[in-house]
Amino acid sequence: MAEQLQARLTHLVTRIHDPHTGQGLGDAVRGVAISDGKVAVDIVLGYPAAGWADRLAEVVRTTLLADEAVTAVTVDVGFLVAEHAVQEGLTPISGVRNVLAVSSGKGGVGKSTVAVNLALALQAEGASVGILDADIYGPSQPRMLGLKGGPRTTDGQKILPMEAHGLQAMSIGVLVRQDQAMIWRGPMATQALQQMFSQTLWDGLDYLIVDLPPGTGDIQLSLAQKVPVAGAIAVTTPQEVAVDDVRRAALMFGQVKIPVLGVLENMSTHICSNCGFEEAVFGKGGGERIAAELGLPLLGQVPLNAGLGRSTDEGAPIVVADPDHPATQRFREIARRTAALLSVQARNKAVRMPKIKIVE
Numbered sequence: 001m002a003e004q005l006q007a008r009l010t011h012l013v014t015r016i017h018d019p020h021t022g023q024g025l026g027d028a029v030r031g032v033a034i035s036d037g038k039v040a041v042d043i044v045l046g047y048p049a050a051g052w053a054d055r056l057a058e059v060v061r062t063t064l065l066a067d068e069a070v071t072a073v074t075v076d077v078g079f080l081v082a083e084h085a086v087q088e089g090l091t092p093i094s095g096v097r098n099v100l101a102v103s104s105g106k107g108g109v110g111k112s113t114v115a116v117n118l119a120l121a122l123q124a125e126g127a128s129v130g131i132l133d134a135d136i137y138g139p140s141q142p143r144m145l146g147l148k149g150g151p152r153t154t155d156g157q158k159i160l161p162m163e164a165h166g167l168q169a170m171s172i173g174v175l176v177r178q179d180q181a182m183i184w185r186g187p188m189a190t191q192a193l194q195q196m197f198s199q200t201l202w203d204g205l206d207y208l209i210v211d212l213p214p215g216t217g218d219i220q221l222s223l224a225q226k227v228p229v230a231g232a233i234a235v236t237t238p239q240e241v242a243v244d245d246v247r248r249a250a251l252m253f254g255q256v257k258i259p260v261l262g263v264l265e266n267m268s269t270h271i272c273s274n275c276g277f278e279e280a281v282f283g284k285g286g287g288e289r290i291a292a293e294l295g296l297p298l299l300g301q302v303p304l305n306a307g308l309g310r311s312t313d314e315g316a317p318i319v320v321a322d323p324d325h326p327a328t329q330r331f332r333e334i335a336r337r338t339a340a341l342l343s344v345q346a347r348n349k350a351v352r353m354p355k356i357k358i359v360e
Contacts, residue, residue: 020340037071046343048125081206083348086228095202098230112140115211120319121335127206133171135213142173146315224256238286268301300334
């Protein structure tokens with residue numbers, strides 16, 4: 001009888017819908033124990049979800065208390081981020097579980113603002129996160145994160161990432177003078193990117209967010225061929241010209257076997273800072289249309305408002321500058337959905353070989 005009750009309750013919990021993955025909780029339910037009508041449930045999600053854990057626990061409690069055999073319910077919700085599959089022939093970067101590329105087909109869509117706030121939102125949800133500014137010709141992250149000075153090195157071999165708002169960060173912008181023009185041909189730019197990946201001493205990251213330059217040129221192809229990427233995010237605005245370009249970017253990732261986790265529509269509307277009126281000044285529905293056309297999820301829509309742009313100019317992106325701002329909550333929802341969609345992708349089955357040091 002007790003075994004039947006436990007099986008029934010376990011079935012109820014595993015079928016609870018996870019809005020971030022679009023699936024039932026399933027294997028995330030690690031255990032359901034019952035004693036004298038008191039139930040303890042252990043849930044381990046495959047993605048960080050600090051902003052949703054309490055709501056999930058309440059849904060579980062409500063579901064189980066509807067059973068007349070249950071008198072009390074305690075729920076423990078945690079998370080564990082796994083390494084996910086990357087391009088064939090590549091192995092994960094030391095110190096990084098998953099690399100996520102944030103891309104756009106064209107400039108001017110707010111991709112760097114999205115990248116830094118997404119990184120900070122993942123951190124706010126409980127993950128260990130880093131950000132790499134891969135825009136060699138126009139690095140934005142040093143200003144957006146308020147980075148000052150340059151990084152330290154370990155005996156001149158490895159670069160220690162800089163830190164800002166809890167993020168580990170690296171950019172060509174902190175390795176060269178601010179007034180130095182990057183007049184480099186493609187091979188030099190791609191070599192610089194590879195060096196930042198391989199020579200930066202990342203430490204225990206669940207996610208490394210890569211802020212790519214716009215387009216589908218040398219940097220993007222180099223990333224696809226030589227850097228192990230678990231997933232990509234395509235940023236667009238509602239305008240058709242931006243949608244056309246993000247289509248090309250998404251198709252490029254498909255050709256190089258990098259899964260696109262979804263489309264994020266930035267500047268979906270403009271919110272007046274004086275009266276709060278919301279207007280679709282850049283058109284409407286572009287992100288939804290391209291996501292549907294490509295068979296991808298729409299990760300979310302972020303409105304344009306003065307606080308969002310001003311906060312990055314001041315070196316404190318809105319997710320850390322104003323944790324209660326509606327845009328911050330939107331980014332945290334997008335972060336959870338992005339990480340959740342990655343969590344249902346194939347796991348990395350490559351075995352990391354131990355480093356053996358022989359001491360005489």
